[in-house]
Structures are given as structure tokens and as C-alpha cells.
Amino acid sequence: MSEFTFTLVFTLPEKNHNPMRWVETLGAQGCDDALVGVGVTGRIALNFIREAQGAAEAVVSAINDVKRIIPGAALVEVMPDLVGLTDIAELLGFSRQYMRKVMVGREAFPQPVHDGKTAIWHLEPVLRWMREAGVSKVPLPLLELSAVARQCNLQRELAGLDTKIQQQLGPL
Numbered sequence: 001m002s003e004f005t006f007t008l009v010f011t012l013p014e015k016n017h018n019p020m021r022w023v024e025t026l027g028a029q030g031c032d033d034a035l036v037g038v039g040v041t042g043r044i045a046l047n048f049i050r051e052a053q054g055a056a057e058a059v060v061s062a063i064n065d066v067k068r069i070i071p072g073a074a075l076v077e078v079m080p081d082l083v084g085l086t087d088i089a090e091l092l093g094f095s096r097q098y099m100r101k102v103m104v105g106r107e108a109f110p111q112p113v114h115d116g117k118t119a120i121w122h123l124e125p126v127l128r129w130m131r132e133a134g135v136s137k138v139p140l141p142l143l144e145l146s147a148v149a150r151q152c153n154l155q156r157e158l159a160g161l162d163t164k165i166q167q168q169l170g171p172l
Contacts, residue, residue: 001051002141004058006149007079009045013072019044022070030065043076055144059152075156081149082113083123091123092136102135124150 012019019038026036026046037045046066052058059078067073080091089099103109110126112119123146131138 001053002055003049003051004055004141004145005047005049006055006059006062006145007045007047007077008059008062008066009043009076009079010066010070010073011076012042012044012070026066026069029069031062031069034062044070044073055141055148059145059148063152075152077156078149078152080123080146081153082120083126084118084120088121088123088126091142092130092138094136102130106133106135108133122146122150 012022019036019042022044023036023038026034031046031048033050034046034048037047039045046062048058048062050058050062052061063075063078067075080087083091085099085103086096088094089096108129110121110129112121114120124143127138127143127146130136131143
């Protein structure tokens with residue numbers, strides 16, 4: 001068994017926008033391994049530390065637990081997935097300056113998902129690249145978790161796409 005640390009963010013069903021009513025229920029019915037955050041109206045965030053055989057089991061069981069306890073809750077995001085250089089540095093115990101040096105000083109650093117004033121990457125390809133390039137000994141549970149988080153978030157995004165447009169686009 002391994003321990004996986006991740007965050008799930010959900011929107012609450014419209015009729016139940018008061019997140020405080022769910023905090024105690026979540027703990028009592030299977031999410032006692034999560035810290036619950038209720039700072040955004042209509043949303044609830046759960047920071048889990050869950051033991052499981054693998055990251056997929058940990059994340060999927062947590063999602064299912066929350067959806068069972070809060071019927072109608074909709075998954076917004078699984079973290080860690082979309083990250084900036086500071087996030088990556090914090091996860092690996094590096095400084096942001098070191099991460100920037102790695103990013104600009106090496107060829108084949110993964111392309112960001114968004115390249116604007118602040119660049120954003122999916123964490124998984126960055127960790128995989130860092131491991132393969134010998135930049136860092138990335139912990140396998142973190143790499144596995146980042147892959148699962150990415151899959152969950154992409155699956156959620158894909159559900160909202162127009163299939164006709166997707167067929168017209170074909171592979172990009």
C-alpha cells in the first residue's frame with residue numbers, strides 16, 4: 001500500500017449550495033482521510049491523504065465516496081495536474097529559480113499547455129521528462145498520481161466537447 005496526497009474540487013448541487021452541511025457528513029461516511037475546504041461559494045475542496053494499492057484506486061475511490069455522500073456533486077478538478085514552475089518546484093523540494101534554469105537550460109523540456117505571462121504545464125509530462133533526463137529522482141507515487149489526475153481532468157473536459165467539431169478537426 002502507498003499513500004497518495006491529492007485534492008478534489010467539486011461543485012455542489014444547486015439546492016445544496018451550503019457546503020458546511022456536508023463537512024461532518026463527509027468525515028462520518030468515508031472521507032475521514034480528507035481536509036475539507038469550503039471557501040468558494042457553491043464548491044467544496046477535499047485534500048486527501050489516502051492509502052491504496054495505486055493512484056487510480058485512491059483517486060477513483062475518493063471521487064466515488066464524495067459523489068455517494070453528496071448526490072449531484074460534479075467534479076471540477078483533480079490536483080496535482082495543471083501547474084506552474086513554482087508548483088513543480090514545491091512538489092519536488094526545489095527553488096523556483098532552479099526549475100526555471102532547468103526549463104530554459106535543457107532541450108526537450110515539455111511544452112506548456114498555456115504559454116502566456118504565466119506558463120502552465122500538465123505535471124505528468126514534466127515529471128516523466130525530469131525522471132528520464134536524470135534531472136530529478138521523481139517519486140514514483142507522485143508520477144503515478146499526476147498521470148491519474150491528468151486523465152481525470154482530461155476525461156471531464158472531453159465530456160464537454162462537440163463531437164462534430166472533433167471529427168472535423170481530426171488529429172492535430
